[in-house]
Amino acid sequence: MNNQNSWKTLAVNLLAERTLLIVGIATVFTLLLLYPLFQMTPTLQASPNPPGEVFELQKDLNDKFPNSIHFTPFLLESLAGDVLTPNVLLEFKQRRQELFAKDAIGALAAGDLERQPYLVNYLDSETGVLMTGTHSILDPIEAGLIDIGTTLESASEEEVKLAVHRLISDPKTSAVLDFLSRHATHTPSTAMGHEIRLWVSPAMTFSVMTDNQKLGGGGLEIGVGGGPDVIAKEYLNRHIRDVMKEGSTSYAIWGIAIDANLEAQDEGKTAGIFIMFTVIGALLVVGLTLKSYWATAICGVGLGVLMIWLKGISSLIGLKSGLVIDLIVPIGMISLGVDFAVHALRRYKEELNKQYPPRMALKIGLSSVIGALILAMLTDSIAFLSNLSLHRSVIHFGSAAAMRFLLRSPF
Incomplete structure (x- = not known):
């Protein structure tokens, strides 16, 4: 009875029984995030200078002299x-x-x-x-x-x-x-x-x-x-x-x-090429590992949705851009997000091979890995949040990286 009422069982049942509802909510949420993604994107770079007497004095000197x-x-x-x-x-x-x-x-x-x-x-x-x-x-x-x-x-x-x-x-x-x-x-x-x-x-x-x-x-x-x-x-x-x-x-x-600022923006724009190659490589790994067209296609759609969520939420809460945030965070989200997806899909296929119906295989497979995936997500997020300091660029990187790990759970 306790096992039937555990949080894992409830979460898995919700995901399996209300699939269309959850997909619909995710789709609406994704569409809503398109507005901040295109209309609220910060144009300034995150400053590497921490607040302190030296930089405050420099600001006062610039204002007064x-x-x-x-x-x-x-x-x-x-x-x-x-x-x-x-x-x-x-x-x-x-x-x-x-x-x-x-x-x-x-x-x-x-x-x-x-x-x-x-x-x-x-x-x-x-x-x-x-x-x-x-x-x-x-x-x-x-x-x-x-x-x-x-x-x-x-x-x-x-x-x-x-x-x-x-x-x-x-x-x-x-x-x-x-x-x-x-x-x-x-x-x-x-x-x-x-x-x-x-x-x-x-x-x-x-x-x-x-x-x-x-x-x-x-x-x-x-x-x-x-x-x-x-x-x-x-x-x-x-x-x-x-x-x-x-x-x-x-x-x-x-x-x-x-x-310096314009060059940083130009370098950030080149991140799209590297992210594209990362996505291609990740999807090739999924295709070779799972040998499934649909699994590869779903992972591709999921990666696209995650990128919209990451950029949209970052713009919505005002995280400034930077080469590290624009390049390293998305690549990390793609690689680790695909890793989570492969684990979950592999477990699902194992249950299918045991002749379970697809919906039951989804419940059993997902309940077996959801705890480990959420634990990994939380520990990774906490690890990046622990890097926050007085440097604005580090604050924005740590926040974006932590958000990346939190967002990959619904992958």
């Missing part, structure tokens, strides 16, 4: 091995002028930014040179060429090398050396009748300067978990990069940590 200029740093590498040549510098200047032209009509704005000019000028206190739009060695070199009596458009390589030598040799402007690569070298030479150090640098750094107040203010943030203002700045950074490298024939450009 916002930067007036937003610097977007880049690395420029010459394809010929030397950036201190008229060809490279002139092409760099032409791309910068294109940047100015786009900015003047508001075409530099990207993402949700308002169409307006963003570039600003900056008087470099170390060199005394007015930097127009970009903080680079270009403006000091042009000022040096004017002192020689020429311009970058008409300067020879000797004149450029002489201007660079004078800049680096003068204590007032020697700070321009910081723009050059640490692999920059110099050799004794002669230019226009002057003894000089002939500088050769394979690369240089430069930064594009924009009005930080127009971009929402705040300080420089590098890392995932940034807010809408950080995302907007990253879209602008990418647009600037595209303009500066478009059609370049003498150099290559790389951004320096200019789009």
Whole structure:
């Protein structure tokens, strides 16, 4: 009598006798979760920074002492091995002028930014040179060429090398050396009748300067978990990069940590490919193990439903995305969910082989494994929940992983 009234017996009888009702409820629940799945998906990444005095102080500093200029740093590498040549510098200047032209009509704005000019000028206190739009060695070199009596458009390589030598040799402007690569070298030479150090640098750094107040203010943030203002700045950074490298024939450009959040989102989108291969592999295992088309098809439908439940509930409760959550959690749910399904279906087939009717075989087989499956589900969920910490990214990962194990029970 006690065995007939046990929770396992009641649960199994409910599943076996009310199959259509349970499937109907699951279908309605799945359809309802489609709305948060597509309309409420978080666009921000979970921040890896824990709450604490250091990060709270940084936030206060950003709020009380916002930067007036937003610097977007880049690395420029010459394809010929030397950036201190008229060809490279002139092409760099032409791309910068294109940047100015786009900015003047508001075409530099990207993402949700308002169409307006963003570039600003900056008087470099170390060199005394007015930097127009970009903080680079270009403006000091042009000022040096004017002192020689020429311009970058008409300067020879000797004149450029002489201007660079004078800049680096003068204590007032020697700070321009910081723009050059640490692999920059110099050799004794002669230019226009002057003894000089002939500088050769394979690369240089430069930064594009924009009005930080127009971009929402705040300080420089590098890392995932940034807010809408950080995302907007990253879209602008990418647009600037595209303009500066478009059609370049003498150099290559790389951004320096200019789009951490957008890159994390792009990497997260590639998770779908790996998840697809995981599903295919899991279904192949089911098909080879059970040798049943219907079992494989049911597992495929079940995996699809579980993915909707995981993503839908995550969006509904506001779990932020991230590469770990978007990739590892679904793959783990698929592999372990299929493992549970194979155990249950194997047990069901064993009872069928004993000549039990299908419904009775389902009751006996499911009652034999349901306790172990629920115990494994609970212990796995508790294990992941125990990993929760003050880090938002860990909180969201632990919550999503625990949810994964809880959801696989109705597989």
